[in-house]
Amino acid sequence: MACTPWPKGRKLVHLDLKGAPPRVEYLHKLIELFSQLGVDGLLMEYEDMFPYKGELQLLQATEQPAYSREEVLSMQEFARSKGMEVIPLVQTFGHMEFVLKHRLMWHLREVPQCVGTLNPHKEEGVKLVMEMLRQIMELHPGLQTLHIGADEVYMLGEGEDSKLWLASPGRTVEQLYLSHITKVAKAIKEAWPHVTIIMWDDMMRSMNQDTLKASGLIGLVQPMLWDYTPNLDVEKTVSLLEKYCSAGMSDLWAASSFKGSTAVYTCVTNTQRHVDNHLQWLKVAASLSAGVNLKGIAITGWQRYDHLSVLCELMPVALPSLAACLQTLIHGQFSAEAQSKVTEMLGISSVEVEAMEKTSAAESSFPGRRLAELIVELNLLLNSEDVRFFESNMLVRGWLSPYHRQRMMVTPLISMQIHSQASMYLEMLQRMTEAVKEEMVRLYPDTTAQEWIEQHVNPVMAPLQRITEDIQACLKEMVP
Template sequence: MENSKRLVHLDLKGAPPKVAYFEKIFPLLKKWGATGLLIEYEDMFPYWGPLSEIASEYAYSKECITSILQLAQENHLTVIPLVQSIGHFEFVLKREKFKSLREVPNYPMALCPSNSDSLLAVCMMIDQVVELHPGIRFFHIGADEVYHLGVCEKCKRRMAEEGISAQQLFLVHVKAILCHIKETHPNINSIMWDDMLRHIELPVLLNSGLGDLVEPMVWHYLTTFMLPSDIWDKYSTVFPSIWIASAFKGATGANVYATNIAYHVNNHTMWLDVMAKMGSKFKKVQGCALTGWQRYDHYAVLCELLPQALPSLGICLLTLQQGSFTAEVHATISQDLKFHSPLPLNPFERGAVPPCQFPGCGIYLEMLAFLQLDASYGEFVHDERVLTWMNEYMMEKKFSNPVHIEPILAQSSVILDGISKIYSQLELALKEVYHPNTVEEWLKVFVEPKMKKMSDVVEKAKIQLSNP
């Protein structure tokens, strides 16, 4: 895939970096073989007019968008915007103004495709994004993981009257969006995630008319191939061109905060093998998007932050460019990120992390330090000694034996001191890259609860020892 496009996915629905951070990392992405960016703005785009309330408090300004595009151009990175068009629409449907567009009134995930205002809203969003991205050649409409489809009364009536299935309801909605793009922005080619197409029968897919309107992006983040066995024959019959999508982070757990690089390397080598065998079925395999999910949905907690996963991104990009993962790839990225020795491929294997120096390395180092301390914390709170001699009942009755409480106090004090130091250092490192809301969220979700727990243990242990 050395001649294919390699897109770095920037998932901005969680932890959107300051523009200054992009200025630091775009040259690295270019050096490692990236040819473009797939930018999923969600609520970080500065929507205006009737859409203005969609934009978050920290949304990029129009000037910021211009700066990002300029930085991308300077580093020869093509920009492809991504705007969701039916599912994963929480960032819009959570707003009171747009609640009437929900497929399920109590759930803010999916648009109702039978509500004419749904199509108007999506097309308006697309038009505004295109306006601020002059000259783009591709646009991604999302359209993945639509968990609620054809369940509202309006959709049920429509399916009954028109004699169509929920799958066809989806296809009609998507086709309307794609036709809007083709008619309004004729120089733009459309892309969509493929998962909603995987189990649609070939005749239905052929009759949908999507084959001439969109290029599916087939995503798969596991290390062994588990997609339908007929997927390549079916897609190649309908679509002349396709994309694939791997993952360099954010695909191993909704609240995982450290990246297992070895896992993602295996995902990329799997894709290289699959494309070597199946790519010839298509007129063109456009390339690969290396996804880096930041939240599993709009309401989920943050997972692996971009600076923490930059080593993984570098290794995965270079692996795609070179066609395999080698010791040379490992050494090159280690050197580019100024590691004193080869960077660790699996942070979950305890061991010293070599010093390094790259944009955001403070976040990387403090998070790996926290990962190791987090393991010690977990062992401590489940330790038989703590559960036996310092459980809540014993503390309430002030019934304890100092011979056991003293070592518990000593160990808990060490863990608390370690967490407190990481908190201070990580807060400073996060502030260099992120806005205050991201800094606050990460610390409050991952660090503060453990710090509070250990503070409580230390305080109670001291009380017990003061009243023997």
């Protein structure tokens, strides 16, 4: 079904830098492409890639250097020259893993075993958050809008301080959440009165209007309702947005997804899944009452589910998905016209990255295309049954079982056949991995390539390597 195009407001693309932070030259190429695709703002989640200084310097990444102050400024300047606003996203309550993982910050956790949630009772915690924000503001001259995160505040109310606070009659975990966010939002407004504050909405979904109204948060923040699922519940989402509006928060945002929300370890993006998510969001936008002021949509591209989880798909394999999602919003449907616009703009034969034809390097195409092609090709081999389930094939199970290997009693002819098969796969994997690595380090830090290979390739290669080594050892015992 065709909806009307996305009604109004800004189309932001979320750049999640807590994993696979692009090299600055590649970041500029991406921003250039985004502007061609019709993006008018960037939601920048720097995490440990921001050049914090002074006492906060320990928050900087150690795997690879954080962006320099000059790089952060030049990136903004370049984005602005393309008509894009840069909106930093700084977590201030939940998902503070990159802060609270440091031993010096352990005492600021809500509970010891939850690395993400800040203890809302410690004044030092609020000071820390405000110092992070101050440094962000300082390095974003002329900043108009700020996103303070505040999603998925796990284990809230479980800490000793919180239990004490909740022991007073009439106090709830909802109030505890709202009081911290209100305190932070008020402090921001006091320091920078002109700044618009956005926050994730999920912790407020189950709250009633009266609780929200009584929080003191009304007029301070604009909730951003996120849902990345292809089968998003339109009715439920509309009623949530209407609830926030009735509580006095009529300026609202939506958040969809173009990558990083399928499974925590996904390697290649499925465009249709993300297009379906945007088709549902179009239905939501078309069903809202006039009172709801939809400020825009953030199309999120998660690089990790959280600071301590594995890498999701890298940007190059997700660019066809991003282009398709934007065209879906612009056309109000994913029509043939929308699809041909994507294939034309990116110079590809299919909107699905797995189905696009390979090109010669000379052809103009989207930034990172060569890496996308190599990842798709390698991923296909990594997931082929012959390779992934090599240990389950008939010859291995029949003539090279753990029993045989332990006793070093094998049939040499069959073992040599297995060895030659395993070696062939290993050689192919090594060759393709080398090509991926070579291309990846042109766009990303070396550590990203290393992590990606350790995550996706090594677990598949290890059993094959083990088999070849075991066979060699057995043949030494069996063949003169």
